[in-house]
Amino acid sequence: MSEKKLRPWVKLVLELGPIALFFAGYVKLKDQVFVIGGTEYDGFIVVTALFIPLMLVTTGLLWGLTGKLSKMQIATVVLVVLFGGLSVWLNDERFFKMKPTMIYLLFGGLLGFGLLRGQSYLRAVMEEALPMQAEGWMILTRRLCAFFFALAVLNEVIWRTMSTEAWVNFKTFGLTAALFLFFMTQGGVLSRYAIEEEKKD
Incomplete structure (x- = not known):
């Protein structure tokens, strides 16, 4: 399709x-x-x-x-x-609260595995939408890998030490805001290593 x-x-x-x-x-x-x-x-x-x-x-x-x-x-x-x-x-809410941890460990682990092989799996997924030099992709991949692992740890800390209401607020607003802020702060890498399309007459 x-x-x-x-x-x-x-x-x-x-x-x-x-x-x-x-x-x-x-x-x-x-x-x-x-x-x-x-x-x-x-x-x-x-x-x-x-x-x-x-x-x-x-x-x-x-x-x-x-x-x-x-x-x-x-x-x-x-x-x-x-x-x-x-x-x-x-009938145990703990499993659903662990879901973001598993998601971010999975994504971070996949990116980390690629890095160990000297590859950016992030590039393979996003290169068409975001043309960038290989060095830029490696930098962004390392940062996003670390960020995903940090979110996994943060989710574990919050659901294990805070109320369900606090966790729901974190899942709804905190994780969304964190991802938005992460990519907003990567503007320097995106602009420094961006590949400008050649103009054709």
């Missing part, structure tokens, strides 16, 4: 919509307890159970509308189903 162009706002809604709805659902249901099949489930578990099919639907829509999914999107939805499903099945 060939890749199709998608309006940026549609892509943004499909990617960030589930996270926003998870936060809104948690805020509304966090203090409630639901009895299903004779078992009590708190609001967090119920919202997690709703979040899983929502992620599957929006990811499916992205694939249907664009004809393509990135490896990061596929890995994310697989881990959502795995850890979210474990949380719901075992």
